[in-house]
Amino acid sequence: MLKAKIKWTGGLQFIGQSGTGHAIVMDGSPDYGGEDTGMRPMELLLVGLGGCSGMDIASILSKKKQDVRGIEINVQGKQAENYPKRFIEIEIEFTVKGKNLSEEAVKKAVELSMEKYCSVKATLEHSAKIIHSYKIVAVD
Numbered sequence: 001m002l003k004a005k006i007k008w009t010g011g012l013q014f015i016g017q018s019g020t021g022h023a024i025v026m027d028g029s030p031d032y033g034g035e036d037t038g039m040r041p042m043e044l045l046l047v048g049l050g051g052c053s054g055m056d057i058a059s060i061l062s063k064k065k066q067d068v069r070g071i072e073i074n075v076q077g078k079q080a081e082n083y084p085k086r087f088i089e090i091e092i093e094f095t096v097k098g099k100n101l102s103e104e105a106v107k108k109a110v111e112l113s114m115e116k117y118c119s120v121k122a123t124l125e126h127s128a129k130i131i132h133s134y135k136i137v138a139v140d
Helices: 041-063 103-117 119-124
Strands: 004-010 013-018 023-026 067-079 087-099 129-138
Touching: 023 041, 041 067, 041 087, 041 103, 041 119, 103 119, 103 129
Parallel strands: 087 129
Antiparallel strands: 004 013, 013 023, 067 087
8 A cells, every 4th residue: 555644844835755755845836825845736646647657658668679768748737617626637748759769669658558557647537538649759
């Protein structure tokens, strides 16, 4: 079972610590009483989605012996207008940079992550429509 401990440090700032001992600062916007010293919790969901799928894709492409030089993931979420302002749509775009990359390998890696392996996507897709795309950038 995964675990996390979140401790309030004042204002709207919290320190979240994972069961593995890693920590992250969360804070609110000054508009709402925060001091903007960390990510917002909803931003963390987007970061978690990008990180989860990125790890899948990096692992799959490594196993396929692809010469990957970089992976960048842009994620944006559209929130509902009314509270609790959940995500209703999330777009995730993968940019895979490398030398002589196989388009089929990249496409398959993205599909495997999005349809089979990424547990964050599997959790969020019941609440929000998730759209994904990819592009390949050739480097020498």
